[in-house]
Amino acid sequence: MSKLQCISPIDGSLYVERELASPEQIAVALAKAEQAQRVWKDTPLSERVAIGRKAIAAFAAKENQLAEELCWMMGRPIRYTAGEIRGFVERASHMADIAESALADIRLPDKPGFTRFIRREPLGVALVIAPWNYPYLTAVNAVMPALLAGNAVLLKHSAQTPLCAERMVAAFAEAGLPDGVFQYLHLSHADTEQLIKAPAVRYVAFTGSVPGGAMVEQAAAGRFIGTGLELGGKDPAYVRADADLAHAVETSIDGAFFNSGQSCCGIERIYVHESLYDAFVEQAVALVRQYKLGRSDDPETTLGPLVRAEAADFVRGQIDEAVAQGATAHIDPADFPQDLRGTPYLAPQVLTGVHHGMRVMTEESFGPVVGIQKVSGDDEALALMNDSEFGLTAAIFSRDVEAAQALAERVEAGTVFLNRCDYLDPALAWTGVKHSGRGCTLSSIGYEQLTRPKSFHFKTQL
Incomplete structure (x- = not known):
């Protein structure tokens, strides 16, 4: 089995080493995610939000540890790394604050003899692929609203910041999130591409390079699933x-x-x-x-x-x-x-x-x-x-x-x-144009990317 190695830019030392997931482990994670999501989507939104808030608290409680790990993994000065932990808390908290209103049914004007409304349904299993430069902030943009909307999430972080995926999943587990709803996988590029093609994956959120975004689009082509791409900038x-x-x-x-x-x-x-x-x-x-x-x-x-x-x-x-x-x-x-x-x-x-x-x-x-x-x-x-x-x-x-x-x-x-x-x-839509990508995270519009509309048209008078 191949290994992932995180070489610290501080001194060139090996900071983290992990086994890459095998095909069998990937298959098990997908099956667990699909099964867990069927139960999770029926969990009342208030309970999903409560678990999310507990996860935020568990994450914030480890600020010093997380900040030091981030410093060593990707090289940001230690005087600044705690700011990313606080940014995670700010963004995750905002998405929890607006979840009820953002995910509420859309009620239409009264029409005699009919009941009509639109419900936002979760997509299923979302794959979140996060980069190393802001590993917590880029990941939380999609992870938190995906979970609160009733999706299951598979998180794949850069080989440079593998502990970030592990720490995020651990915080939600500590908060009582049911097993299988949120998992991480350490993957090679080839296995990541194959995972995007897996029938169980119904949405892909990717932050990274323009060539990486092109790979995601090509791998998802013909599957008719949503992709959110935050790519480069100048x-x-x-x-x-x-x-x-x-x-x-x-x-x-x-x-x-x-x-x-x-x-x-x-x-x-x-x-x-x-x-x-x-x-x-x-x-x-x-x-x-x-x-x-x-x-x-x-x-x-x-x-x-x-x-x-x-x-x-x-x-x-x-x-x-x-x-x-x-x-x-x-x-x-x-x-x-x-x-x-x-x-x-x-x-x-x-x-x-x-x-x-x-x-x-x-x-x-x-x-x-x-x-x-x-x-x-x-x-x-x-x-x-x-x-x-x-x-x-x-x-x-x-x-x-x-x-x-x-x-x-x-x-x-x-x-x-x-x-x-x-x-x-986090109250504003985070999006780009041209080669900076497409789709949107954060704000109430971010929830629209991670749900699908389902219309209910009932004739109540015969």
């Missing part, structure tokens, strides 16, 4: 002439470099009005130079390693190519002694003199680099913001709410922020 920020400069610098730079830039909705390109451009660049570079690159388990570290050395080399390649094409690099890697080629440790970088002929402005970087480009006004900024195959989020910085609203309506993105970025409000 999210822009636009700083208008009337923006609060200090706030725009602080917020957009944090959005670009938090989690070492390994965020689907992180800021990867910034367009600044020419009247603010020089001052913005000066302040942005000064702020980035304050980052401390180092081991993630050091409480003083503010910028950890990338997930693996190959990822760091990819970003270095984008930077080197942009500089060769005329871009200016404002950060000297020598100022960050931990930056060593062949390791996951990479100094942050700010580039100017960039344009859309450079990969760093069009291809997802997923690392600590951002390009800053001067623009003459809204029309040029809008054209550049929309000049992308991605469309997850976009950010506008402006004091003029009305002007920003008019501009936001023309931006091709699933979420448009004003004076903030890189944040998911």
